[in-house]
Amino acid sequence: MQGLILAGGRGSRLAADGVETPKAVVEVGGRPQAVNLIETFAELGCETITCMIREGITIESPGPAVVRVCRTPSSLHTLVLGLGHLPPGDVFCSMVDTVMPTADWAHVYATSCRALANGTDAVLAVTPFIDDERPVFAACSDDQRVTSIGDETVMPPRVTGGVYALGQRARVAALAALAAGHSRVRVLLAGLVRQGYDVRAVEIAKIIDLDCRDDLEGANAWLEFCEGQGLPMG
Numbered sequence: 001m002q003g004l005i006l007a008g009g010r011g012s013r014l015a016a017d018g019v020e021t022p023k024a025v026v027e028v029g030g031r032p033q034a035v036n037l038i039e040t041f042a043e044l045g046c047e048t049i050t051c052m053i054r055e056g057i058t059i060e061s062p063g064p065a066v067v068r069v070c071r072t073p074s075s076l077h078t079l080v081l082g083l084g085h086l087p088p089g090d091v092f093c094s095m096v097d098t099v100m101p102t103a104d105w106a107h108v109y110a111t112s113c114r115a116l117a118n119g120t121d122a123v124l125a126v127t128p129f130i131d132d133e134r135p136v137f138a139a140c141s142d143d144q145r146v147t148s149i150g151d152e153t154v155m156p157p158r159v160t161g162g163v164y165a166l167g168q169r170a171r172v173a174a175l176a177a178l179a180a181g182h183s184r185v186r187v188l189l190a191g192l193v194r195q196g197y198d199v200r201a202v203e204i205a206k207i208i209d210l211d212c213r214d215d216l217e218g219a220n221a222w223l224e225f226c227e228g229q230g231l232p233m234g
Helices: 012-016 033-044 075-084 104-118 166-177 185-196 215-230
Strands: 001-008 049-054 066-070 091-095 122-127 137-140 146-150 159-168 199-203
Touching: 001 075, 012 104, 012 137, 033 049, 033 091, 033 104, 049 075, 066 075, 075 166, 104 122, 104 159, 104 166, 104 199, 122 137, 122 185, 137 159, 146 159, 146 199, 159 166, 159 185, 166 185, 185 199
Parallel strands: 001 049, 001 091, 049 066, 122 199
Antiparallel strands: 091 159, 122 159, 137 146
16 A cells, blocks of 8 residues: 655645644644654555645655655645556555544554455545534445535535545546546545445544644644543554
């Protein structure tokens, strides 16, 4: 499994909320968020780790990670550019603003590895914890097959958490979606489901998405709580 971290955004919502530090390098748990993810991916066992980071942002890359500078206009552009740097095969991908304890990262990764090895095209981390002004809802069957992705609320409520595992067919579909003029990863995911690809979900109780100052403060408080309870953190 190749690791891919998408940090090509400008963090405009954080900036609008008075956080001037770019999203990729805001501190969560005392370290820049991009560094948190790189180290987490290394611990998970990714064969390679590539971090696509927006031009003008500098991080000290720990371990085996390759940091590639980009200036892309959308999340799908960043994804496709990142995929182009990777060898063929399965990819474990995260947006840079995703926060979970280490145990949950390990669960998503292990589940994704098993599913892709058994022929699943893509795996999404989903959560019932909804604290996003623009949530992407995912409806699932009893066997965790994703049956729809979109803006409309589903029951039970679950939203995507910014972590995706993509098999080779889903990687090809990402290139096709960009060539067709789409620009958002959520459109790619919805298209995979609509076109009959085998997309599965792995549910995590709580995933925090760093979109505003409250998210950042909440993530730090939550990880401090996890540490105090003896729970492993990312």
